[in-house]
Amino acid sequence: MPKSVPNSTHNVVAIVFDGMSTFEFGIVAEVFGLDRPEMGPNWYRLTTCAAEPGPLRVAGGLMAIADHGLDCLSLADTIIMPGWRGIGMLPPEPLLEALRAANERGTRIVSLCIGAFVLAAAGLLDDRLATTHWRCVDAFSAAFPAVRVDPDVLYVDQGSVMTSAGSAAGIDLLLHIVRKDFGPEAANSVARRMVVPAHRDGGQAQFIERPVPQHPNGKLAFLLDTMREQLDRPMTIAVLAQEAAMSERTFLRRFREMTGTTPAGWLLSARLDRAKQLLESGRGSIEDVAITSGFGSAATLRMHFRAVVGISPREHRMRFSHHEAMDFNLQMNDAA
């Protein structure tokens, strides 16, 4: 069950507009708009509103019709500005006024990508730290000198106002919001369903096509990379905590905060992923796969594999190995 669950349905309102990117709106709909009965009755409810009347043309040649006008923002717990139609395009004054009013009510306001230009135009980011797509940082700083911009992060959480960097960084911010509202297990569940990492290390600096100063990642982020690269090495909590320069108790706390799971749980998941890759490549015996992926023996691999995946390693290889899939399919067809 989630660690901290809102005690009533959380209303999310996305502001749609003419020229909207289907990607930014798509990730909002994916995270907040899908039916997720497993999350309980208080999961998010997504509605849309627009400052402009009539059907709206969105990227890719689609037409969109919003559920409501701006008046529905008064009922929102979270407002999302999924981008904007252009960095030089002035947002309509009624939209800016509605955002200011929501901000005064304490409503959480979130921008994706260049949606930060709208929040900044409303004055919501003055004297605050914010981010936007790295290609627009210079234009943003020039247009809004009162805003402190961090171009190297995936998102900035300033409490009631949050901004994310370019396109896919919006996913990181939306998962961060789920993590804050419903706990890391819920965020991990949403991430798994989207088939994206629940937590990405580093910031958008790693995607910028210009030299940027390297910011030191946390010891834990570095350790996770090392663990992923050396799955076949024995890893005890004592050793990992020592490498992270923490006590074992603090290491366990920090690990759960960062990943939403325990070191053993994380390792098991990573080792099973590696075992699946090896099985699907068709190389080596089950014993070899077990040793290479960090399970001490084939028996241990079989036990965990069946418990998590539901089938034996050998059956997985039969179904998904590039070499054996065809034979398996032929067998299944024959049996049918």
Place this chain on the structure above:
DNA sequence: TTAAGGTTCCGCCATT
């Protein structure tokens, strides 16, 4: 499949 020994994890509480 079973059993024994080892390890992990988390609540609790003291300390900083």
Place this chain on the structure above:
DNA sequence: GCAATGGCGGAACCTT
């Protein structure tokens, strides 16, 4: 007073 940290003990889980 509050938050972060670290140690301890015991139940649960894992490995062999």
